[in-house]
Amino acid sequence: MPQAGEFSGVESALSQGGVRQSLRVLADHLLAEGRYHELYRARKMQVRNRLGLTLLDDDPGERLSDEQRLKLEEELTLVCREIGGLLMRAGKTYDGWMFLRAAGAKELARQILDETPTTEDNREEMIEVALREGLDVARGFALVLESFGCCNAITTFDAEISRQSPADRQAAAAILVRALHRDLLASVTRDIARQEGQAPQGTRLGELVAERPWLFGEMSYHIDTTHLASVVRFARQLRDPELLSTAFDLTEYGRRLHKQFQYPGDEPFGEMYPASALFFRALLGEGVDEALGYFRNKAESLDPQQAGSAPAEVYVDLLARTGRPREALVEALRLLGNENQLLGIAPSFLDLARQANDFQPIVDFCRERGDLLGFATALVVARGSDRLPSP
Numbered sequence: 001m002p003q004a005g006e007f008s009g010v011e012s013a014l015s016q017g018g019v020r021q022s023l024r025v026l027a028d029h030l031l032a033e034g035r036y037h038e039l040y041r042a043r044k045m046q047v048r049n050r051l052g053l054t055l056l057d058d059d060p061g062e063r064l065s066d067e068q069r070l071k072l073e074e075e076l077t078l079v080c081r082e083i084g085g086l087l088m089r090a091g092k093t094y095d096g097w098m099f100l101r102a103a104g105a106k107e108l109a110r111q112i113l114d115e116t117p118t119t120e121d122n123r124e125e126m127i128e129v130a131l132r133e134g135l136d137v138a139r140g141f142a143l144v145l146e147s148f149g150c151c152n153a154i155t156t157f158d159a160e161i162s163r164q165s166p167a168d169r170q171a172a173a174a175i176l177v178r179a180l181h182r183d184l185l186a187s188v189t190r191d192i193a194r195q196e197g198q199a200p201q202g203t204r205l206g207e208l209v210a211e212r213p214w215l216f217g218e219m220s221y222h223i224d225t226t227h228l229a230s231v232v233r234f235a236r237q238l239r240d241p242e243l244l245s246t247a248f249d250l251t252e253y254g255r256r257l258h259k260q261f262q263y264p265g266d267e268p269f270g271e272m273y274p275a276s277a278l279f280f281r282a283l284l285g286e287g288v289d290e291a292l293g294y295f296r297n298k299a300e301s302l303d304p305q306q307a308g309s310a311p312a313e314v315y316v317d318l319l320a321r322t323g324r325p326r327e328a329l330v331e332a333l334r335l336l337g338n339e340n341q342l343l344g345i346a347p348s349f350l351d352l353a354r355q356a357n358d359f360q361p362i363v364d365f366c367r368e369r370g371d372l373l374g375f376a377t378a379l380v381v382a383r384g385s386d387r388l389p390s391p
Contacts, residue, residue, distance in 0.1 A: 020049055034090060040083045040099070047075040077103045088112040093125040097133060110135050123147060131156070137164055138171035145179060154230045166237070173234040174243050180223065180231045181205070181246050184253060187222035191215065206252035216256045225261040228254055232276050233265065239321075241284060248280035268298035268311040279318065288322050299335055312336050313345035320347055325355035333365045350381055 023046045030039040045055045051071060054062070064072065084099030089112060100109040113135050118126050123143060131140025141161060145153040153176060161172045188208055192215070193199040202208055209215055215222075232254060235247035255262075255273035265272040269279075275294070282291035292315070299315040312335035319328035329352035336342060346352075353359045359382035366375035 019055070020046075023049060031086075034086075036083050036086045036090065036092070037095075039086075040079065043079040043083070044076065047072065047079060051075070081105045081108065084109065085112060088116070091116075091122060093122055093129050097129045097135070101133070106135070113139075118143060132160065134164065134168075137161065137168035138175065141172040142175050145175060150176070150180065150183075150224070150227050154227060157230075157234055169234075169237050170239060173231075173237050174240070176231045177235050177238065177243055177247055177250070180227060181250060184223045184228070184250070188215065188253070191222060204252075205249045209253055209256055213256070216258060218258050218260070221257060221261060222253075225254075225257060226263070229263050229265070229272055232272065233269070236269075236276065236279060244280050244283050248277060248284065251277040251280065266310060267302055267307040268295055268314050279314075282318060282322055285322075292318060292322070296331075299331075304339075309336060309339050309342050310345060312339075313343055316346040316352075320352060320355060325352050326358055326361075328352050329356055329358070329361050333361055337365060337369075350378070353378070353382070 023042060027039060027042045027046060030036075030042055044057070048055055048057065051068060053064075053068070053072070080099045080103035084096045084101075084103060084105065085108060086096070087093075087099060088096030088109065090096075093113070093116065096112070097109050100106070109129075113126075113130060116122070116126070127140050127143050127147070129140075130136040131144065141153065141156065144156050157172055157176065161169055164172075185203065185205060185208075188205060189199055192208065192212065195214075200208055228250065232247060232250050235243070235250070238244050238247060251273045255277065257273075263272060264270050265275070269275040278287065278291040278294055282288045295311070295315040295318055299312040302311045304312070312332075316328045316332045316336065319325070319331060328346070329349065332346060332349055332352060336346070347355070349362055353362050359378050362378040363375060363382075366372075366378060
C-alpha cells in the first residue's frame with residue numbers, strides 16, 4: 001500500500017520539475033516496491049513523454065510519423081526487456097516471459113530461467129515456460145517426468161515434444177531412455193536377487209536376462225510394458241552412441257517378454273523389438289548390411305496406401321545415418337519422389353544432396369519430371385554449396 005509520503009513526493013515532483021520529473025519519481029517508487037506491472041505502465045508514459053507524444057496511448061486518431069513509430073517500438077522493446085527480467089528474477093516466471101517474449105529477448109529469458117531453482121511453488125510455471133514455451137525443453141520435460149511420472153511424460157512426448165526441434169526431441173528421448181533403463185535394471189536386479197539369493201553383477205539388461213529365461217513367464221514383467229514399447233519408439237531419434245546402446249539393451253529385455261506383451265508397432269517396426277534392435281545395432285556400426293536389407297525390403301514390399309511413407313523414410317534415414325548419403329538420396333528419389341506429404345523422418349532431398357556433396361541426382365530427377373521449380377532450386381542451392389552439377 002503506497003504511503004502518504006509517496007503521493008506527496010509525486011505531487012511535489014510535478015510542481016517543481018514537471019511531468020518528466022514526476023514520472024521519474026513514480027517509477028522509482030514502483031521499482032523499489034517491486035510493483036513491476038504498474039512500473040511497466042509508468043515506463044510507457046515516460047517513453048511517450050520523451051518522444052513528445054500524449055502520455056496515454058488511448059487516442060485512436062493518433063498519427064505517428066515513421067520515425068516516431070520506429071523510435072516508440074524500440075523504446076517499448078527495452079521497457080519490456082527490463083520489466084520481463086525484473087518479473088522473472090522476482091519469481092514471476094510466466095509473467096516475466098510474456099514481456100521478454102514480446103521483446104524478442106529469448107536468450108535473456110533462458111539465462112534467467114537457468115539461474116532459477118525449481119520449487120514446489122513455481123514448478124507449474126517452470127514446466128509451462130521451459131517446456132511448452134520452448135525455453136528449455138529438456139528441463140521442462142525432466143520436471144514432467146519427475147513430478148507426474150512416466151505415463152504422463154510419454155503422453156507429453158507424443159502430444160508436445162514430437163512437434164519440437166530434433167535437438168529437443170533427442171534431449172527428451174534421452175531423459176526417458178535413461179530413466180526407464182535405470183528403473184527396469186533395478187527391478188530385474190531385485191527379482192534375480194530375490195530368486196537366487198544374491199544380487200547379480202552387471203549393468204546391462206542383455207547380460208542379466210540372457211541365461212535366465214525364468215524371468216519371463218506368461219505373466220512376468222518388471223516394468224510397465226506399454227511404457228517400454230513407447231520409450232523404445234522414441235529412442236529411434238537418438239544420435240549419441242551411448243544412448244543408442246542403452247536403447248538396444250532395452251530391446252534385449254523386450255524381445256524376451258511373453259508374446260502377449262509383444263505389442264506390434266507401426267511399420268516398418270511391426271515387430272517392435274527385433275526391428276528396433278536391428279535399427280539400433282546398425283547405428284552402432286553392427287550388422288549394417290543386415291539392417292539395411294531388412295528395411296529396404298519393408299520399404300519396397302509394404303503398400304504405401306496402407307503403411308504410408310514411414311517404411312521408405314526409415315530406410316532412407318538409416319542409409320544417411322550409416323554414412324551412405326548419396327545412396328540415401330538416390331533411394332529417396334526412387335521411393336519418395338512421388339510423395340506429396342512426408343513425415344519428416346528422413347532428411348530432405350536437398351539435405352541429402354548437401355551431405356553427399358552431389359546435387360546431380362536431384363537435377364536429373366526434376367528435369368525428367370518437368371519440375372522447373374525443383375530444378376532451379378537444386379541448381380541455386382548447389383551453387384551456394386560450391387557444387388554445381390555438370391551440364
